[in-house]
Amino acid sequence: MVRSKRNGDLYFGIICGLAALCGIGPLLWIVYDLVKLGAGRISPGFFTDAVRESGRAGGIAPVLHSTFLIVLCCLGAAIPPGLGVAFYLTENGENRFRKWLRASVDLLATIPSIVFGLFGMAFFCRFLGLGFSILSGGLTLACMILPVLIRTTVAAVEALPDHLRSSATALGLTKTTILLRVLLPGATPGIVIGITIGTARALSETAALIFTSGYATRTPDSLLDSGRSISVHIYDLAMNIPNGAQGASASALVLLIALLLINFLTNFFSELWLKNLHSSK
Amino acid sequence: MSRLRSDRVLSFVLNAAALLCGALVLGIVLFLSIEAAPTIFSGKISAFFTDEKWQPGSERDPQFGIFSMLLASVLITLLAAILAVPVGICGAIFRVFYAPESLAKWQDRFLELLAGIPSVIFGFWGLSVIVPFINRYHPPGQSLLAAGIVLALMILPTIALTTKSALTAISPSLMAGAAALGLSRPAQILQVAIPTARKGIAAGCALGLGRAIGETMAVVMVCGNIAQIPHSVFDPVRPVTSTIALEMGYATAEHKSYLYAAGLVLVLMTALFLLVRIRKGASQW
Amino acid sequence: MVESVVITGSTTVAPVVADAAKRFEENNPGIRIDVQTGGSSRGISDAKSGLADLGMVSRHLNTGEEDLSATCIAIDGVGLIVHRQNELKGLTREQVIQLYKKEITNWSGVGGTTGPVTVTNKADGRGTLEVFLAYTGLDSADIKADVIVGGNQQAIKTVAGNPGAIGYVSIGAALSEIENGTPIRLLESDGIPAVPAMVAQGKFPITRPLLLVSGGQNSPLVAEFLSYLQSEETRDIIESHLYVPVAK
Amino acid sequence: MAEESALIEVKNLSINYDDFAALRDVHLTIQKGNITALVGPSGCGKSSFLQSLNRLTDLIPGCQTTGEMILGGKNILSPGCDVLSLRRKVGMVFQKPNPFPQSIRRNFEIPLREHGFSKLETTDRMEDSLKRVGLWNEVSNRLSRSAANLSGGQQQRLCIARALALDPEVILFDEPCSALDPHASGVVEDLISSLRGSVTVVIVTHNLAQARRIADHLAVFWVRGGSGTIVETGATDALFTSATDPDAKSYLTGIRG
Numbered sequence A: 001m002v003r004s005k006r007n008g009d010l011y012f013g014i015i016c017g018l019a020a021l022c023g024i025g026p027l028l029w030i031v032y033d034l035v036k037l038g039a040g041r042i043s044p045g046f047f048t049d050a051v052r053e054s055g056r057a058g059g060i061a062p063v064l065h066s067t068f069l070i071v072l073c074c075l076g077a078a079i080p081p082g083l084g085v086a087f088y089l090t091e092n093g094e095n096r097f098r099k100w101l102r103a104s105v106d107l108l109a110t111i112p113s114i115v116f117g118l119f120g121m122a123f124f125c126r127f128l129g130l131g132f133s134i135l136s137g138g139l140t141l142a143c144m145i146l147p148v149l150i151r152t153t154v155a156a157v158e159a160l161p162d163h164l165r166s167s168a169t170a171l172g173l174t175k176t177t178i179l180l181r182v183l184l185p186g187a188t189p190g191i192v193i194g195i196t197i198g199t200a201r202a203l204s205e206t207a208a209l210i211f212t213s214g215y216a217t218r219t220p221d222s223l224l225d226s227g228r229s230i231s232v233h234i235y236d237l238a239m240n241i242p243n244g245a246q247g248a249s250a251s252a253l254v255l256l257i258a259l260l261l262i263n264f265l266t267n268f269f270s271e272l273w274l275k276n277l278h279s280s281k
Numbered sequence B: 001m002s003r004l005r006s007d008r009v010l011s012f013v014l015n016a017a018a019l020l021c022g023a024l025v026l027g028i029v030l031f032l033s034i035e036a037a038p039t040i041f042s043g044k045i046s047a048f049f050t051d052e053k054w055q056p057g058s059e060r061d062p063q064f065g066i067f068s069m070l071l072a073s074v075l076i077t078l079l080a081a082i083l084a085v086p087v088g089i090c091g092a093i094f095r096v097f098y099a100p101e102s103l104a105k106w107q108d109r110f111l112e113l114l115a116g117i118p119s120v121i122f123g124f125w126g127l128s129v130i131v132p133f134i135n136r137y138h139p140p141g142q143s144l145l146a147a148g149i150v151l152a153l154m155i156l157p158t159i160a161l162t163t164k165s166a167l168t169a170i171s172p173s174l175m176a177g178a179a180a181l182g183l184s185r186p187a188q189i190l191q192v193a194i195p196t197a198r199k200g201i202a203a204g205c206a207l208g209l210g211r212a213i214g215e216t217m218a219v220v221m222v223c224g225n226i227a228q229i230p231h232s233v234f235d236p237v238r239p240v241t242s243t244i245a246l247e248m249g250y251a252t253a254e255h256k257s258y259l260y261a262a263g264l265v266l267v268l269m270t271a272l273f274l275l276v277r278i279r280k281g282a283s284q285w
Numbered sequence C: 001m002v003e004s005v006v007i008t009g010s011t012t013v014a015p016v017v018a019d020a021a022k023r024f025e026e027n028n029p030g031i032r033i034d035v036q037t038g039g040s041s042r043g044i045s046d047a048k049s050g051l052a053d054l055g056m057v058s059r060h061l062n063t064g065e066e067d068l069s070a071t072c073i074a075i076d077g078v079g080l081i082v083h084r085q086n087e088l089k090g091l092t093r094e095q096v097i098q099l100y101k102k103e104i105t106n107w108s109g110v111g112g113t114t115g116p117v118t119v120t121n122k123a124d125g126r127g128t129l130e131v132f133l134a135y136t137g138l139d140s141a142d143i144k145a146d147v148i149v150g151g152n153q154q155a156i157k158t159v160a161g162n163p164g165a166i167g168y169v170s171i172g173a174a175l176s177e178i179e180n181g182t183p184i185r186l187l188e189s190d191g192i193p194a195v196p197a198m199v200a201q202g203k204f205p206i207t208r209p210l211l212l213v214s215g216g217q218n219s220p221l222v223a224e225f226l227s228y229l230q231s232e233e234t235r236d237i238i239e240s241h242l243y244v245p246v247a248k
Numbered sequence D: 001m002a003e004e005s006a007l008i009e010v011k012n013l014s015i016n017y018d019d020f021a022a023l024r025d026v027h028l029t030i031q032k033g034n035i036t037a038l039v040g041p042s043g044c045g046k047s048s049f050l051q052s053l054n055r056l057t058d059l060i061p062g063c064q065t066t067g068e069m070i071l072g073g074k075n076i077l078s079p080g081c082d083v084l085s086l087r088r089k090v091g092m093v094f095q096k097p098n099p100f101p102q103s104i105r106r107n108f109e110i111p112l113r114e115h116g117f118s119k120l121e122t123t124d125r126m127e128d129s130l131k132r133v134g135l136w137n138e139v140s141n142r143l144s145r146s147a148a149n150l151s152g153g154q155q156q157r158l159c160i161a162r163a164l165a166l167d168p169e170v171i172l173f174d175e176p177c178s179a180l181d182p183h184a185s186g187v188v189e190d191l192i193s194s195l196r197g198s199v200t201v202v203i204v205t206h207n208l209a210q211a212r213r214i215a216d217h218l219a220v221f222w223v224r225g226g227s228g229t230i231v232e233t234g235a236t237d238a239l240f241t242s243a244t245d246p247d248a249k250s251y252l253t254g255i256r257g
Helices: A002-041 A044-048 A061-090 A096-110 A113-127 A134-158 A163-170 A175-204 A230-239 A245-279 B002-041 B046-050 B067-098 B101-116 B119-137 B144-168 B172-180 B185-196 B198-214 B240-250 B253-279 C014-027 C040-049 C093-100 C127-136 C152-160 C171-179 C196-200 C220-229 C232-240 D046-053 D083-089 D104-114 D119-132 D136-142 D152-164 D182-194 D208-214 D236-242 D246-252
Strands: C003-009 C031-037 C054-057 C069-083 C118-122 C147-149 C165-170 C184-186 C207-214 D006-017 D020-031 D035-039 D063-071 D090-093 D170-174 D200-204 D217-224 D227-235
Touching: A002 A245, A002 B067, A002 B101, A002 B119, A002 B144, A002 B185, A044 A061, A044 A245, A061 A096, A061 A134, A061 A175, A061 A230, A061 B002, A096 A134, A096 B002, A096 B198, A096 B253, A113 A134, A113 B002, A113 B198, A113 B240, A113 B253, A134 A175, A134 B002, A134 B198, A163 A175, A175 A230, A175 A245, A175 B002, A175 B101, A175 B144, A230 A245, A230 B119, A230 C152, A245 B101, A245 B119, B002 B253, B046 B253, B067 B101, B067 B144, B067 B185, B067 B198, B067 B240, B067 B253, B101 B144, B119 B144, B119 C152, B144 B198, B172 B185, B172 D090, B185 B198, B185 D104, B198 B253, B240 B253, B240 C040, C003 C014, C003 C040, C003 C220, C014 C031, C014 C069, C014 C220, C014 C232, C040 C054, C040 C207, C054 C220, C069 C127, C069 C152, C069 C171, C069 C196, C069 C220, C093 C118, C093 C127, C118 C127, C118 C152, C127 C165, C127 C207, C147 C152, C152 C165, C152 C171, C152 C184, C165 C171, C171 C184, C171 C196, C207 C220, C220 C232, D006 D046, D020 D046, D020 D200, D020 D217, D035 D046, D035 D208, D046 D063, D046 D090, D046 D170, D046 D200, D046 D227, D083 D090, D090 D152, D104 D119, D104 D152, D119 D136, D119 D152, D136 D152, D152 D170, D152 D182, D182 D208, D208 D236, D217 D236, D217 D246, D227 D236, D227 D246, D236 D246
Parallel strands: C003 C031, C003 C054, C118 C147, C118 C165, D020 D227, D035 D200, D035 D217, D090 D170, D170 D200
Antiparallel strands: C054 C207, C069 C165, C069 C184, C069 C207, D006 D020, D006 D063, D217 D227
């Protein structure tokens, strides 16, 4: 019995390890395929040259430029309301509106991204008259990542010890101070994770952008210009351009490296933040 | 006085954010309804449920049956969940309770990366690896199974990462208590840690499933896109999102309105599903 | 104020026009040409509604669309493709109809080596589907497909991964992929090899025009761009995409 | 005072956290059926000592124990020791009540089923031990409700009942009353007192009055040369009146500490 329990632990660990491998194996496979096909295209010029022959030649500099602006618009538009809704939801007290709001955030999370694209085209491009533009695309993406931001922030705030809010209230702090100085710093690592996931989704989104930020491969002069994000570029090369696979793979590799960098930086900074928080206590 | 004013401003800002978010959901539903209106108000919406096939382009016999596509959306999502939930949770258990710290960090990085691969890439990988593999045994290869596998891979990181954070948030004293009762590690994990973290895990799964049912670009490559009721996992299917992606850019007036109506039905269906969960008290987060 | 032209529509035409637009912009500073995709139907509806100055269409105009003024910039052939392992030489129109109606489900039925046929069709509304339907005279409801795909690339990848599959795609796209080692083959249609030369001579049976359409009076800039697209200056671009330029 | 016979012999125990020596050269005999209180200022290794008694120190990364702890002729600290059955024999109750946030019934089922008891036995044992801690009347009609809804004192008694259900030889208490209100604290204290004779109790407490009320034996921990150690042991009354170690004396008489 003793032995079987020991072995049970071992077997269980192995099963879980295999499960972990199941998730990571295909990733390595995908990355290997991308490297095999696309690595040859990547050179310093790839990052600085304009798109030529629909992406079969040249670089992706304007695409990177547009992507950066789109993500910036998206985060800028999504983070303030996202945090606002999350803090609204974690305040004490429950009412029908809150219940309904939670349900709608859940619903928002399940709306197909292509529906966001159609909505964005009708609302931002046509109704608000923003046209095919970086701004339209960024705002559409903001709607899409809003539920991710809200849910991770709520989870981060709820993971804080119960007594934090009550003890802060007992000190006679205003709600504003409690939120900005007590809850927000405590929940920051969780919020950062939410933003990272949101950024990753924004970067890898295609369907919502084709109809909103458009397709242009030139460097945008303003937020009201059309510009294609890197995922749209990958999509176009893979789906519409004969022999686009190499360019698509190379661009996908660049996207992966960018994501790696973002994850690394957010982790680095949130750890740094945590350290500061502890040492200042 | 000014301190209280700051509170009032704060409460105004929070309320405004909440209203904005609520309005967004209503706005999207409203927008879909307006675009779908020609179909709904002409009474042709009944064709959705009475027509057997989906062949909007046929001149002789246009049909707009949506049932098989809704079924396909549900089946693909379910299959992806069956594949991804156990694997994701077990992977997270490995990460939290078994993996040495250095390995665990790598696992996190990889999963975060997996979460960021564009769906087109998943789609093409599925089309060039999974589909030919299935094709060898059950042609054509494009199938419910292929779509389920590709989707499972796509939602795996969401499930694994949220499960991981739910498991790490468990108070160490609880786990020490379980250990002090002489529970073996699998028992500590399965009977104490998982039930304790179930809310977080369920939230992660819900998030993953939400993404699965709405996923388009990867599924459209590997599901075969035949609107039919599948008899096995090897049959090709066509979910609602695929139809929208395949036909929206090419559809004209009436056909287009049917596509919007299909999107609306999908959204309402998930809303119904959510409502049931809320009624059962399962979605309190 | 920058003068600009907005062009939307077919994903088949867009890469050609986008490349040409880039060159046009370089030659004419201060002018901006925005090319957006979304499919032939979108090209038509945007041109009609005036949302776009020009719509890109990769098929013949249907009834109810004749009020648009169309400019043909190139011709494209649509060829039947099979996996490289399939040794079949070509198919007649009758055989194609039988295959797509599932009256024949084994390659031996059309003179090939024994094996099940996987019929790959395009989604409703695609330009190539309409051209294919026009060639075969079928209604889309007659076609019993095993797999439905969206664009040319998806069709090519599907056939490349399935030794029993048959599909149809733009000849230019197929040739370009074959050159790059993708394991597919173009079949002869009614005994005519699927090559641009045959399309140019008008012998190949399945062809379609690549059109730019507009709803009303073209502005001088739009007219200039249209004639630029038909000029010798853009011939190399059209040929680089393996389409057949229209002799002027 | 119960009959004297040694149940646990601790010889030359040291506990290190990476480079830091938390506890050095500890010797202690724990008498069977008695209540032994571990007292001393914070940070002198009492809790580490307690946790090493059922190898919960294994859970702390970088923690190493050397020396001997003999229970029933076997060394607890030897690598060959089966920690799962050890922990069944040596139960533990923590400072903060930590019932599993599941139903009251599950709190018993999880450990009892794990240790091979049948469903029927589980129900019997749950009832017995809930009665033993005086909780049965309060919870018998809501066994399927979550244990998280109980009050702090009830939760702590549930944790004690959960430990008792496994029929342990020893129960370790780590400041079991410090998170409770005075009334609940009194109830739990009486409960611990009532275990005398049937179960061997080792308790860490900062409440000297409590130690004096319930303990048969006392071990005073103190920091010497940077690490904790036991500076004096003995019968409770004797130590309170005439401790020989000057630090222990001043601590127990309330002058320092």
